[in-house]
Amino acid sequence: MMEKVLTEGICKQIEACYPKYPTREAVILPALHLIQEAIGHVPPKAVEELAHLLGVPPARVQDTLSFYGFFAQDEPVGRTRIWVCRSLSCGARGGEELLEYLCQRLGVQPGQTTPDGRITLEVAECIGACDYAPAILAGRVLWKNMTKEKIDQMLETLP
């Protein structure tokens, strides 16, 4: 028998969401977050297993997953996902140049992961940190008023 992608631990966490919603379909989005968090992506096999667990068709899960840009499917994301905001407030204060600088420093394009699996670079639309523009969200940490020098510092702190 092939090993399951959704471990017992992940399934328990998903089942813990059941009382929050009157339908199982509504658990799809929180479950996708839990899977993405645990294994870095939601591969097709995880989609099937989640569908089975929730008692919904796999197409239902895939439909939701593919709508939200947040979930990776083919490859796991890097240890840290860096979101560079390029919407107006950040863009007008140098966000686009910082994105270009990060592309050069990391040798990847937005949406790609460094070969060592350390960092995935992403562009973000407004992350609601316009008071700290240009801003970058690295994992759960908001980096404020960014410059090229601060990007260098940030990269050093990341695992």
Next chain:
Amino acid sequence: MPTFEPVLLANVGKPDSHTLKVYEAAGGYQTLRRVLQEMAPKEVVDRIRASQLRGRGGAGFPTGLKWSFLPKDDPGPIYLCANADESEPGTFCNRVQMEHDPHQILEGIILACYATGASAAYIYLRYEYPLAYERLQQAVEECYRAGYLGRNILGSDMSLDIYIHRGAGAYICGEETGLIESIEGHRAWPRTKPPFPAVKGLFQRPTVVNNVETLACVKHILERGIEWFQSIGTPPDPSDPRDPGSFGPKVFSISGHVNRPGCVELPLGVPVRELIEQHAGGVWKGRKVKAVVPGGLSTGVLSAHELDTPLDFSGPCKAGCLGLGTGGVIVLDETYSMVDFLHNSCRFFAHESCGQCTPCREGTAWAYRIMQRIKAGRGRLVDLDLLEEIGNSIGIIPGSTICGLADGAAWPIKTTLAKFRDELEDYIRRTNPLGCRNPAPVEALPEWREHQSITGRKLLGAEATI
């Protein structure tokens, strides 16, 4: 005029302002206690209705009226959704409130649920706010322990659960029926209305969707009274019998080319100039204003001649903009190119269109492709007419889409063309002297790949090597 006393941001800046202890020390949950003892739910609805509170999320719909659309004597369950998906470019006031004073929002939610009879509330929080998530979650747990949530709240008949539902990076989830679809576990495609959510909303049940700042206002109105609320802001225009006025305080977010970006709470109706000069430290680097987005990118732009526009629900409309929007003010200085502005705006809406309605999906995508081409120095003067045509034909107002996202995409196009057309024409003539008068269709740039559009220079460079 009496001096204005902030209430929505009053706790921001206090040490541990996000904790129950600090919130209670400032009188927190006393209003809930009093309302549960003294007022019937219908009285609460009537009071909010009489206060003329209008939604703070963007559309400005009267909150009490929205509540009154719920069916009478419904057997339940009724749901309340607190919209904390704040994703409108230039807007961060909800984030600041949730990070620094989550209990104020929770008290508002509990009061609104009491008024509407909702037995469960979902806070729809965008994923990009990890600190707000942590603080809201802590605050909800504190409320359960203190008896402000759960069964028989403070010994009353009222029972309520609050759940936090996290988004996954989609702007459209801020549209109330897109939000509902997203909680149900679907792609966030807005629903056709009617039926409105008040009749058939979340899980096919009667539902109220309110912005979190609106819910915080509910708490303050019940605490301080209608007279207090209506002493702040802009009264109805007597010449317009349909204008409900713009009462109350509003948290404005100011960003862009100013010295002190941030949130400030002021009466509705504050002029843009005062906001920039007195509350944001003026334009940075000693420069002048070129353009100001009055209330989030969707509302369009004001020119430097329109800085006396009052930021209330009708002020920006009179200056040709969509409206007050979210109160997210973005200042652009005299050196910033309006080509860059429109390119940025069109890219945002092309990225965020949910794809359900063809005019929006295609209109926003083609507007972006046209702006890419203009920015790269291959624009034609007729492209501006084409943009204008797109701007005039997508959205609820021309009647071609289900939700207002396309209107939000159209307003920056329409207002930039109305107020800065000369600058766009100059740019096209300067960067494409040989082709600017070409009336024939020109191909879009070879590939529509977002990362190739990081700068116009890069595109020009790529072209030059072909």
